Amino acid sequence: xxxxxxxxxxxxxxxxxxxxxxxxxxxxxxxxxVIDEMGIEGETVGVCPVGCSVFAYDYFNCDxxxxxxGRAPAVATGVKRSNPDKFVFTYQGxxxxxxxGTAETVHVGARGENIVVIFINNTIYGMTGGQMxxxxxIGQVTQTTPFGRDSQLAGNPIRVCEMMATxxxxxxxxxxxxxxxxxxxxxxxxxxxxxENQKEKRGLSIVEVLSTCPTNWGLSPIDAIKRLxxxxxxYYPLGVYKDITAEGGNK
Amino acid sequence: xxxxxxxxxxxxxxxxxxxxCKCFFGYPITPQTELAAYMAKRMNKAGGVFLQAESxxxxxxxxxxxxxxxxxxxxxSSSPGISLKSEGISYLAGSDVPAVIINVERGGPGxxxxxxxxxxxxxxxxxxxxxxxxxxxYAPASVQEMVDMVVTAxxxxxxxxxxxxxxxxxxxxxMMEPVAFPEISAEQPDKSSWAAxxxxxxxxxxxxxxxxxxxxxxxxxxxxRYERYAKIKENEADAELYLTDDADIVVxxxxxxxxxxxxxxxDARAMGIKVGMCRPKTVWPFPEKQIREACANASKVLCxxxxxxxxxxxxxxxxxxxxxxxxxxxxxxxxxTPAEVLDKIKSMGGNK
Amino acid sequence: MTNxxxxxxxxxxxxxxxxxxLAYCGLMxxxxxxxxxxxxxxxxxxxxxxxxxxxxxxxGSPLVLTxxxxxxxxxxxxxxxxxxxxxxxxxxxxxxxxxxxxxRTDIKIFGIPSSQLADENELKGGSNIILLGKIIKxxxxxxLDTMKKAIEKVVPPSKxxxxxxxxxxxxxxxxx
Numbered sequence: 001x002x003x004x005x006x007x008x009x010x011x012x013x014x015x016x017x018x019x020x021x022x023x024x025x026x027x028x029x030x031x032x033x034v035i036d037e038m039g040i041e042g043e044t045v046g047v048c049p050v051g052c053s054v055f056a057y058d059y060f061n062c063d064x065x066x067x068x069x070g071r072a073p074a075v076a077t078g079v080k081r082s083n084p085d086k087f088v089f090t091y092q093g094x095x096x097x098x099x100x101g102t103a104e105t106v107h108v109g110a111r112g113e114n115i116v117v118i119f120i121n122n123t124i125y126g127m128t129g130g131q132m133x134x135x136x137x138i139g140q141v142t143q144t145t146p147f148g149r150d151s152q153l154a155g156n157p158i159r160v161c162e163m164m165a166t167x168x169x170x171x172x173x174x175x176x177x178x179x180x181x182x183x184x185x186x187x188x189x190x191x192x193x194x195x196e197n198q199k200e201k202r203g204l205s206i207v208e209v210l211s212t213c214p215t216n217w218g219l220s221p222i223d224a225i226k227r228l229x230x231x232x233x234x235y236y237p238l239g240v241y242k243d244i245t246a247e248g249g250n251k
Numbered sequence: 252x253x254x255x256x257x258x259x260x261x262x263x264x265x266x267x268x269x270x271x272c273k274c275f276f277g278y279p280i281t282p283q284t285e286l287a288a289y290m291a292k293r294m295n296k297a298g299g300v301f302l303q304a305e306s307x308x309x310x311x312x313x314x315x316x317x318x319x320x321x322x323x324x325x326x327x328s329s330s331p332g333i334s335l336k337s338e339g340i341s342y343l344a345g346s347d348v349p350a351v352i353i354n355v356e357r358g359g360p361g362x363x364x365x366x367x368x369x370x371x372x373x374x375x376x377x378x379x380x381x382x383x384x385x386x387x388x389y390a391p392a393s394v395q396e397m398v399d400m401v402v403t404a405x406x407x408x409x410x411x412x413x414x415x416x417x418x419x420x421x422x423x424x425x426m427m428e429p430v431a432f433p434e435i436s437a438e439q440p441d442k443s444s445w446a447a448x449x450x451x452x453x454x455x456x457x458x459x460x461x462x463x464x465x466x467x468x469x470x471x472x473x474x475x476r477y478e479r480y481a482k483i484k485e486n487e488a489d490a491e492l493y494l495t496d497d498a499d500i501v502v503x504x505x506x507x508x509x510x511x512x513x514x515x516x517x518d519a520r521a522m523g524i525k526v527g528m529c530r531p532k533t534v535w536p537f538p539e540k541q542i543r544e545a546c547a548n549a550s551k552v553l554c555x556x557x558x559x560x561x562x563x564x565x566x567x568x569x570x571x572x573x574x575x576x577x578x579x580x581x582x583x584x585x586x587x588t589p590a591e592v593l594d595k596i597k598s599m600g601g602n603k
Numbered sequence: 604m605t606n607x608x609x610x611x612x613x614x615x616x617x618x619x620x621x622x623x624x625l626a627y628c629g630l631m632x633x634x635x636x637x638x639x640x641x642x643x644x645x646x647x648x649x650x651x652x653x654x655x656x657x658x659x660x661x662x663g664s665p666l667v668l669t670x671x672x673x674x675x676x677x678x679x680x681x682x683x684x685x686x687x688x689x690x691x692x693x694x695x696x697x698x699x700x701x702x703x704x705x706x707r708t709d710i711k712i713f714g715i716p717s718s719q720l721a722d723e724n725e726l727k728g729g730s731n732i733i734l735l736g737k738i739i740k741x742x743x744x745x746x747l748d749t750m751k752k753a754i755e756k757v758v759p760p761s762k763x764x765x766x767x768x769x770x771x772x773x774x775x776x777x778x779x
Contacts, residue, residue: 012456042452045320057458063447065319066460068342071312074304078316078324079447081300082274086320086449104312107305256623256630256638282642365642393661426665427623427638429630514663589664 008032010041010061017055021214021221023178024052024120028059030188031089031118034195035062044087045079047072049096052126056091070101073108076115087198089116095125098134098158105164112169112203116194119160122211123232130216134158137235142216157235161208165242171197172205173241177233179210179225186238193245202244210236252431259394260285260424263353263417266401267325268293269435272351274300274324276313280332281365282421283355287327307332311339311352318343318350319459321446323405323439327353329421330371331362333379340414341380345461347445347476349408351401352386353417355424358584366584367421369506372561375418376535383473385480387415387487388535390505394428396532402435407487409440411479418534420557422507422586480536489532490541494520498527500599501549503542503566504556505531508587512555515592526596534562539569551599552576555592557585604659606744607667610731611652611684612676612697617731620757621674622653624735627753628745629657637665650679657744672742674734675701685710693742695734713737715779721772729772736776747773 007013010032018024035041044062048054050069057064067075072090080088097105097119108115124142125131131144135157139148149157165173172194176187187209194205210232212224219227240246257265264286267275275294277287287303294301300317304310310326317324328336333354343350356371358364375388387407389400397419404415447457463469493513495501504512509530519526529545531538546552552574554563560578567576579595581587608625612618619640629636639654654667668687673694675681681694681701688694690709698714705712715737717730726733732754739745745753754769 041450043449045447045449047316054462057460061456063450063457064459065316065447066346066458066462067315068312068338071308071315071339074309074312075316075319077302077304077309078274078276078313078318079320080316081302081313082317082322082324083320083448103305104309107309254630254633256626256636421642422639422665425640425642427626428662428665429636510662511664511666517663586664586666588666588668590668 008036010035012059012061014058016059018052019215021212021224022052023209023211026178026184027118027120027187027209027211028056030184030191031091032060033188034192037192038195038199040087040195043085044089045083047076047079047088047090049090049092051093051096053091053093053120054127070096070099071104072096073101073104073113073115073117077108077111077113080113080115084114087116087195089118089195091118092120093126094119094121094123094133094135098160105160106167109164109167109170109204109206112171114198114201114203116198117204117206118191119206119208120211121160121208121236122213123157124213124216126213126216135160137231159236161206161241164204164206169203170206170242171203171244172207174243175208175210175236175238175241177210177228177238179228183238197245210238252433254429254431256427257394257430258285258425258427259397259419260355261289262394262398262430263327263401263419264289264293266398266432267351267405268297268299269432270402270405271323271435271437271439272299272325272405273322274314274317276302276304276310276317276324276326278304278307278310278328278332280329282357282367282424283327283329283353285424286353286355307335308338311336314350315339315343315346315348318348319346319446320448321442325351325353327355329355329357330359330368333371333374337380340386341382341384342461343414344380344384344386345382346459347412348414348459349412350414351404351408351417352414354419356418356420358582364584365421367507367557367586368582368584369420369508369557370561370582371418372534372556372558375416376537376565379416384476385413385535387411387413387483388418388533389415390418390531390534391423392506392509392530394423394426394430397423398430398432402433409442411483413479413483418506420507484536487533488536488538488540490538490545491530491532492541492545493528493530495527495529495545498525498549500524500526500551500553500596501546502526502528502553502555502592502596503531503562504528504554505534505562508555508557511587511589512592514589515596518589518593519596524596531562537565537569542566542569546570546574549574553595553599554578555587556580557587558582605662606657606672607670608655608657608672608674609652609667609670609684610655610674610676611650611680614649614651616676617728618651618676619653621731621735622655623757624732624750624753625655625657627756628749631749631752631756632745634658635661637662639665650677652680672738672744674738675703676731676734677701695737697730697734699730713741715776717776720775720779724771724775726768726772726775729768732769732772733776733779736773737779739773740777747777
């Protein structure tokens, strides 16, 4: 019988702990598929964040390092600088990357650190139970914005790709989503491009993936996808914000 | 061996490079900046990596990344910067990743001052970050010892898979003394059983991690680590004894302060006062046995520190409070003078 | 035998450099020694000093509080430190810039117009080295040969042309 679908080799054969409807699983799979297709699992070191995807070290089959909250880009810098021939990626959520780790994130862009950053934006802190993230939308109810995020009190959501695109060391800043099959395909292409950039030593590639958190949003998986489309994409437009390989490809 | 004249900060850097340190990640802070500057000049030529990080926090996490792949890595700072690094140091300890951290201490708390101090003793020996853990902490008292201890620190960190610290101070960091670099074996322990540097499809994947959600698993991890700490306590505690055989008063002091104390002891001896010194060379593990031996015939003990009194706790514990332990210290960056220490020794009487 | 030396002046007068030469002299003569600068925001233009200990024994405290030899290159330094010099000690002063009148009779004070000598001999910034020349002549702490070797060691190769000037400055000091 022909095999039409199987687990990528770069993913371990273990059950994931993610909630039903959570899109982490999709993104894990896409990263693993790219690693498989490029044949680089043995040469790859991944760096996990603190947050829901902290256990990603148990899911990816390449060597993995668990970083302190927000510090994954610094840890990845240490790995890459001492092992320039290895592929290094971080996998980070919005609290990790855009709040406590903002400095680390900005500076890997400024330095043009030759790594890949996979950034999961689901507008909320998942693991700690649904608090306001730096990407939480105005009006969004969370445990720490019980009356909805008020910009007067809690500031405004950060658009990370737009910010990272301003840094001269950034090779790729692209925002994608995993709400539909075409978007998932687009996401995989972006991740592939990010790893190819690393292979060609082009600098920092960040792929921001708009994702869902049905549990902490209090929505069914289907409604969560709908929220992503109706509320997140208008504030966080999909697209390529910087791509040094594309002629006039910058948005 | 050829003697060179070097600043303590520069000697630390050169010794680290010779000890096979391949990565240095730093951030400017007085009074340790010469160390980073020296690394910037030398490291790339020596085939290693120098990088000025965006913060102390990033620097120590870069060390975590590099050291997790099995290479020798180091960061350095001074007191306020070490506080920032404490998070990363706890992760290094919790992930069993060896690395070397240098603290060229200055006055605190807060921004404090920039003059030499020993106010970070408690931090270094008891609480450098959250959780049950220790670092091996070396306390050099000369530029030569800074060199020797950096080499030892790298070796012992690797041997026991723990982070190690050099607890120096602004005086040692800034001063120049003659120094000779010993032949250092290029041989380093094999880290292939745990290093996360790409499995090359030839082994299971390695995970460098400090997270253990199951309490029993975490407890077991910590207990295993404490078994290593017990070996470190047994094998690595070290102290210098100076004129303690017949001493009625034994002064305990470490680092730069011990030099001031030595001057005072020489003056006191010239006056016929039987006084000696026990100088811990490792402050964790604390040389309890050596202190007990040094104080065996003494009736009184004096602890001299550049702080309000921190090591004195360990001295009292080592002696089970069986002898009176007095204290003399200056703090905030004020260096005690030999005359002040001599006055204190004289005030304690002491059999001639 | 230990010689404790304190050099003090304004930042930019070559206080630390003069101390470095003395330290290297100690190294050349196989002595124990230490060199300790004041450090911090006073690096540029403020007062600056440097402790040098030269000894046959390992050096204890490297901080010189009661010098055997004081080199004072500005008035505040002279006023501040002249009282700390050990009885029998020696003081060397740039008398172009410093009024070295003093009540103490238990120390020897040498006033050398080193800034003026440096200007007259086109040795810009050489006042510190001229004072060093005077020190080795009056105290015999090091030989001229040792000091020349030390200078060759301290002056970076990129500035090797300055070695001859430094030699000239020492001899000026010795003959002053």
